[in-house]
Amino acid sequence: MLSFVIGGRARTALLCLPVALALTACGSGGGKSASSSPPATASADSAVARSAVPDVKGRTFKDAIVVLNEAGIASVRAASFDKNAKLPTDPDGWKVCGQDPAAGSRITAGTAAELLLAAPSAACA
DSSP states (O other): EEEEEEETEEEEEOOOOHHHHHHHHOOHHHHHHHHSSOOOOOOOOHOOOEOOOOOOOBHHHHHHHHHHHTTTOOOEEESSSSTTTTTOOOOOOOOEEEESTTOOOOEETTTTTEEEOOOTTTTTO
């Protein structure tokens, strides 16, 4: 992919078609391979870096966001641990009582998370 700027706006050009045509033209005569073994393939999972989700239970929401972002979690959503309690507009000081994905889960970069929060004086039971 080639990126460039025209008139103050970024533009991207894909150069895949000429490359694909060139590779097709360079095929192997009769379509037969010199090797009798099938071509090696990699699964999508093996090509993607995975990391373990850190345990953020007991931390403040503000601290948990920092830790999760460092682990590759792109966005963090807050929800109330107690279905009867309403989250404040700024829950940074509230503590984490639950998390999804769970601590230790293997995730790819860009995964989103949900944290269940309780007021600082409330119990996580």
